[in-house]
Structure formats: structure tokens, C-alpha cells
Amino acid sequence: MTRVSRLPQDDATCGWYAMLPPPAPARRLKGRESTDWAILGAGLTGLAAARCLAGHLPNARIALIEAERVGFGASGRNSGFAIDLPHDVVHGRRRARDTLLEEQRRRRRLSQAGVAALRGLVGSHGIDCAWRELGKLHGAVEEGGLRALEDYARGLDALEAPYEWLDQDRMQAVTGTGYYRKGLKTPGTALMQPAALTRGLAASLPANVELFEESPVIAWRIDEAIELECADGALVTKGLLLATNAFTPAIGFLKDRFFPVFTFSSLTRPLSRDEQAALGGEPEWGLIAGDRLGTTVRRTGDQRILIRNTFLYAPRLHFGEGELARLGELHRRSFGARFPMLGEVAFDYSWGGALCMSSNHALFFGALAPGIFAAVGCNGAGVAMGTISGALLADYVVGAESELLRDIRALPRPKRLPPKPFLGLGVGLTLKRRERRAGKEF
Numbered sequence: 001m002t003r004v005s006r007l008p009q010d011d012a013t014c015g016w017y018a019m020l021p022p023p024a025p026a027r028r029l030k031g032r033e034s035t036d037w038a039i040l041g042a043g044l045t046g047l048a049a050a051r052c053l054a055g056h057l058p059n060a061r062i063a064l065i066e067a068e069r070v071g072f073g074a075s076g077r078n079s080g081f082a083i084d085l086p087h088d089v090v091h092g093r094r095r096a097r098d099t100l101l102e103e104q105r106r107r108r109r110l111s112q113a114g115v116a117a118l119r120g121l122v123g124s125h126g127i128d129c130a131w132r133e134l135g136k137l138h139g140a141v142e143e144g145g146l147r148a149l150e151d152y153a154r155g156l157d158a159l160e161a162p163y164e165w166l167d168q169d170r171m172q173a174v175t176g177t178g179y180y181r182k183g184l185k186t187p188g189t190a191l192m193q194p195a196a197l198t199r200g201l202a203a204s205l206p207a208n209v210e211l212f213e214e215s216p217v218i219a220w221r222i223d224e225a226i227e228l229e230c231a232d233g234a235l236v237t238k239g240l241l242l243a244t245n246a247f248t249p250a251i252g253f254l255k256d257r258f259f260p261v262f263t264f265s266s267l268t269r270p271l272s273r274d275e276q277a278a279l280g281g282e283p284e285w286g287l288i289a290g291d292r293l294g295t296t297v298r299r300t301g302d303q304r305i306l307i308r309n310t311f312l313y314a315p316r317l318h319f320g321e322g323e324l325a326r327l328g329e330l331h332r333r334s335f336g337a338r339f340p341m342l343g344e345v346a347f348d349y350s351w352g353g354a355l356c357m358s359s360n361h362a363l364f365f366g367a368l369a370p371g372i373f374a375a376v377g378c379n380g381a382g383v384a385m386g387t388i389s390g391a392l393l394a395d396y397v398v399g400a401e402s403e404l405l406r407d408i409r410a411l412p413r414p415k416r417l418p419p420k421p422f423l424g425l426g427v428g429l430t431l432k433r434r435e436r437r438a439g440k441e442f
């Protein structure tokens with residue numbers, strides 16, 4: 001048996017999850033089960049893979065296995081942007097422009113398909129997750145942020161993707177704060193409550209998908225079939241899809257391609273009517289910083305402010321106990337700089353979540369071993385990209401063909417990482433340097 005080296009240990013302080021009613025007791029994997037297919041990880045990628053595979057194979061028995069509760073992992077603790085564009089729209093200074101543009105077009109088609117798939121499911125199953133098609137803002141404060149914003153706009157031009165510029169006054173008219181000197185708005189991104197979305201997707205899975213929660217897989221082996229061992233049971237399956245994102249190396253795959261990085265959010269209590277009046281602006285919006293290491297901000301429909309920033313290299317897939325308190329302080333500073341008119345609005349929640357990074361921001365899609373396939377590494381844009389990559393992985397294993405499948409298979413593969421001590425030093429230093437450089441965008 002190959003032992004899984006680390007299991008998810010997410011903190012219990014994610015606001016999105018805490019605001020939902022408690023779920024019904026979990027069905028755990030007990031005894032010895034046997035299925036045609038198993039999907040490991042019930043985040044957005046695994047949920048999409050399970051749904052799509054069940055559609056292809058209505059008579060197959062499909063198990064979806066999750067270590068925690070659905071919505072408790074990164075898919076339920078992100079900032080709730082379902083983004084219809086590549087995460088980094090750049091205009092090809094370093095790589096051959098045509099190749100890069102072709103890649104960005106593919107990423108855009110895939111992201112758009114991911115958003116469309118989610119929109120369709122939210123609509124057809126009536127998933128109550130505050131889904132709002134408001135587009136996204138990008139805001140810049142200092143020269144570095146402005147340059148990044150202009151770069152982004154050139155990338156959008158090359159993609160012929162629509163956007164509009166917003167000057168400082170218009171940014172203030174939308175966000176209420178005069179903090180941003182310039183902004184840019186792209187349509188097509190949806191904002192939502194991510195834990196509610198993830199839970200709603202799980203609740204509407206096809207009947208031939210059996211969901212096992214609180215069932216971490218602790219060991220596995222490939223014999224005539226694939227055997228997965230959990231604490232109270234085991235599952236034997238003919239085929240396995242890995243949708244375990246940052247945990248994939250801990251399971252024993254792609255160790256030399258991906259490394260985990262945590263990022264952190266805080267969510268305030270709802271603003272009072274007086275505070276809403278003092279803030280002004282539109283009642284709901286989402287903003288990404290011009291500089292990619294800057295601060296994401298959202299004003300939610302229930303009038304809370306979300307702050308997300310800071311990246312922490314965490315090879316043990318865990319962060320220390322003091323980290324959330326430290327992050328809460330950093331978030332308070334970012335909040336105070338943007339919203340001085342609101343004073344000390346308390347944060348109700350602060351939490352962290354794992355991202356899965358490769359050195360060239362590439363995802364892995366395809367076969368890993370006989371009968372084992374994976375879609376992992378959608379980085380900070382996994383809401384839409386994870387959804388579409390999971391669905392396409394199901395297409396791939398049943399031999400379906402599509403333009404989107406050709407798109408995802410044509411994307412660059414993750415590059416080999418440097419050895420561990422150099423990787424840790426390199427990532428740690430790069431993150432620190434770039435966060436410092438982000439300045440007031442932070």
C-alpha cells in the first residue's frame with residue numbers, strides 16, 4: 001500500500017461555510033465497497049467530474065470520496081469569483097506572441113464554458129448561492145498596479161475581450177472608496193457564495209453517484225483493480241479520477257510538478273444602514289488588485305466586506321495556529337486603508353485555504369497511471385477552470401471528443417520543480433518580494 005502523507009486539515013473558521021445551516025450527518029465509507037469508478041475530492045473539480053461521468057455512464061456505480069464535508073475545502077472557501085477569462089491575461093513579452101495568444105484563447109474558451117456550466121446548474125437546480133453576474137473590477141493604486149492594469153488591458157485587447165476603463169471618480173461611484181486611482185471592468189464574471197454553490201452542486205448529483213464524506217483516503221494500491229483505504233472501510237474500483245488539487249502530491253502523484261500555497265480571507269459582520277450610507281457606492285461588487293499579489297475585495301449582497309490577500313508557502317499543507325491572528329491584523333490594515341469611513345468594523349471570520357501551484361502556472365490534465373487520471377492545479381481560478389476540467393476529464397476517460405477537450409489537452413504541462421530546499425527558499429523569497437512590491441495594492 002502507498003500511504004497518503006498528509007490529509008486536509010482546514011480550519012473551522014471559514015465564513016462562507018459557517019453561515020450555512022449545519023449539514024445532515026455525513027455518509028462515511030464503511031466496510032468494503034466496490035464501484036466502477038471513484039472520484040477522489042468533492043471540490044468543484046470532483047463534483048463536475050462525477051456529474052459528467054454519471055451522465056456518460058448512467059448504469060455505472062460511481063463513488064465520490066471526500067476527506068472533509070463538501071464545501072469545507074478550497075472550493076467552499078474561495079473569494080467567490082467564477083471568472084470567464086484566463087487568470088493572467090498577458091500580452092506576450094517573453095514567449096512567442098502567437099503561441100501565448102493561442103493558449104490564452106483556449107483558456108478563455110475553457111473558463112467561459114466553466115462559468116456557463118455553473119450558471120446552467122445553478123439555474124436548473126435552483127441552487128441558492130447568491131449567484132450574481134456582475135462582472136469583475138480590477139483596481140490600481142500605485143504606479144506598479146497601474147502598469148499591471150495596462151498590461152492586463154493589452155492582453156484583453158489581444159484576446160478581443162470586452163472591458164471598460166474607470167477613472168478614480170467612477171471607481172469611487174462603484175466601490176464607495178476613493179482608494180483606487182484607476183480601474184477596469186470586465187463583464188462575464190459571476191460572484192457567488194462558494195460554500196453554498198459547492199453544497200448545492202453536491203445535493204443535485206445524479207442518482208448513480210454515491211457521495212462519501214468525512215472519509216479521507218489514507219492509503220491506496222493498484223493491483224488487478226485500484227484499492228482505496230479509508231479509516232473505516234475500503235473501496236475497490238476499476239477507474240480513479242483524482243480531483244485532489246493541492247493534496248495530489250501527498251497522495252503520491254505529481255510531487256515534482258506542484259507545490260501548495262495558502263491564501264487567506266476575512267469577512268466583516270454585515271454593515272449597518274448608517275455604515276452603508278457612509279460608504280456609498282453600489283450594493284454589491286468584486287474587485288481584484290491590478291498587481292496579482294494585491295488584495296481582493298468584495299462587497300457581498302448581505303453587505304459584508306471580504307478581504308483576501310497574502311500567500312504562504314506551506315509544504316506541510318497546514319499553517320501554524322498564530323497565522324490566522326496575524327492575517328487578521330494584515331486584513332485589518334488593508335480594510336482600514338480602503339474604508340476609513342467605516343472605522344473598526346469587526347471581522348466575523350478569518351480563514352485560510354490551499355492553492356495548488358506549478359512553476360509555470362500550468363494545470364495537469366490526463367492519465368497518471370493505468371486506470372488513474374487527474375485534473376489538478378487550476379491555481380487561483382479553479383471555480384470555472386476546475387469545473388470545466390473535471391467535466392472534461394470525464395469526457396476524456398470515456399473517449400468523448402470535443403473542441404474543449406482539444407483545448408485543455410493543448411495547454412502547456414506543468415514544468416518540473418527545483419528540489420525541495422531550493423523550491424522552499426525560492427517560493428518564500430519570491431512571495432515576500434512580490435508582496436512588498438505590491439505596496440498599496442496589498
Ligand SMILES: Cc1cc2nc3c(=O)[nH]c(=O)nc-3n(C[C@H](O)[C@H](O)[C@H](O)COP(=O)(O)OP(=O)(O)OC[C@H]3O[C@@H](n4cnc5c(N)ncnc54)[C@H](O)[C@@H]3O)c2cc1C
Pocket residue numbers: 004007008040041042043044045046065066067068072073074075076077078079080081082083215216217218243244245246247251263264265308352353354355375376377378379380381382383384385386
Ligand atoms: C482563499 C481563496 C480564495 C480563492 N478565490 C478564488 C476565486 O475567487 N475564484 C477562483 O476561481 N478561484 C479561487 N480560489 C481557488 C479555488 O478555490 C480553487 O482553484 C478550487 O477550489 C479548486 O477546486 P478543486 O475541486 O480542484 O480543489 P479543492 O476545492 O481543493 O478540492 C479538493 C478536495 O479533495 C479533498 N481531498 C484531498 N485529499 C484527500 C484524501 N486523501 N481523501 C479524500 N479527499 C481528499 C479535499 O478535502 C478537497 O475537498 C481561491 C482559493 C482560496 C484558498
